[in-house]
Amino acid sequence: MTIEANTAAGLTTEQLAEELAHVSTPDTLSTPFGDFEFFDGVPKPDSVQAIFDGLDLVRGITAFLNTVPGASLVAMRRGLRSVGVDSPDKIAYTDPRCTSTPIFLTPNTETTYGVTFLDLKAWGPTVIEAPPESLCVVDDFWFRYVTDMGIAGPDKGAGGKYLFLPPGYEGERPEGYYTYESPTFTNFVVIRALGGVPAIKQSRIYRLSDAATAPENTFVNIGEQAFNTVHSNDFSFFEEIAQLVAEEPTTALDPERAGTLASLGIRHDTPFAPDDRLRGILDNAAQIAAGMARATLYAARDPQSFRWEGSSWKEGFVGGSYEFLDDGARNLDARTLFHYAATVITPAMAHARVGAGSAYIYTAEDADGALLDGGETYTLTIPANAPAKNFWSIDAYDTQTRSLLQSTAYPAVSSLSEGVQAEDDGSHVLWFGPTAPAGKESNWIPTLPGKSWWPLLRLYGPLESWFDMTWRLPEITRQRA
Structure with missing residues (x-):
């Protein structure tokens, strides 16, 4: 085989210099993290740590904004446990309705709710009997929709038995239930019944193995109790997320978000033990990201956020997708906006x-x-x-x-x-x-x-x-x- 010279006209010296400028890094790069110094594109030793500190800060901010949903449920579970709602057979409710005493993300004062968490790791397959004429939702621990129960669910408001299976379950799937396999062991349960407190107390949650002789549930009135269910806005946020990642299987989270967290030392089956340097960076990242989340909520920039042209009134669900999808792309600001302000994900709210x-x-x-x-x-x-x-x-x-x-x-x-x-x-x-x-x-x-x-x-x-x-x-x- 012969090699022939390229006779086509190549780049001029000036054009080549312009092309190289597009692919090069200057010797001094001014950034929000300070000046980075390079020798012909190679970071100088004195700049390397500052560059990695900046990278960790960016990833910390990204991790916060993208994992608010999970941290929200970790905080919710912690808050409920603090008032005795510490197992799936205990159901918190607000009687006659929620007051301003507990710290909850945007509860309303008009309707009565029941809430609890499933623990499919400890309990295995778990049954929920939804009361008639109810509006109930189950979300996984990353705050992703699993199913509606009641009027918006397959029982259409007649009431029904729902069976929830842990991730990777390979056992029996008996008939007579609406059956769902969750991606996570922990699941958030919200019960709202048109009949108020008496109807909520018709709900039943029990192990499938106890179906023949299911014990009574315990109902805990939390409407006027002082406790906090809102996630942190400082370094503690990452401890909340680390707890979630440690408890759930690696398949529970998409690789991109899991990779961002892993780069910060948050991995399944690995203790989260940041040194003082990373701890300080993550504390700063959480506070910066919380400020950004507040901007997406209170000063939204997406035109879809606004209900009417020229109005300041905004929609909570931007774009009308409970998965925050817009033409196949995740609307990241919409997801952060919603979960920074509210709880419960269901298509019935978005549509x-x-x-x-x-x-x-x-x-x-x-x-x-x-x-x-x-x-x-x-x-x-x-x-x-x-x-x-x-x-x-x-x-x-x-x-x-x-x-x-x-x-x-x-x-x-x-x-x-x-x-x-x-x-x-x-x-x-x-x-x-x-x-x-x-x-x-x-x-x-x-x-x-x-x-x-x-x-x-x-x-x-x-x-x-x-x-x-x-x-x-x-x-x-x-x-x-």
């Missing part, structure tokens, strides 16, 4: 139907674009003919904890609130501030001077005017003296 389910919007600013200040007084008008088959409600939340604002036991007003006043045209004017305007107490939600707050509107059974956008919620208006 409300006319007259069924719930719709949610929120804001963190007033009509002038200013942040909401607990020392100021504001009004919000709920226009007439609100598109809610059942009722609407507004709850006020603490911007730090994303939990109910602790200005009163029930910082909320709904169309069903006792004494709530309507205007002559059927609208409702709501008031927010540290003191109630005279005669407006029934339409007032107290706020706390020195603290910000944010409201969330829920529409139970949203109607057609919600979906066709003909009903619009105006902005919150600050009242000036």
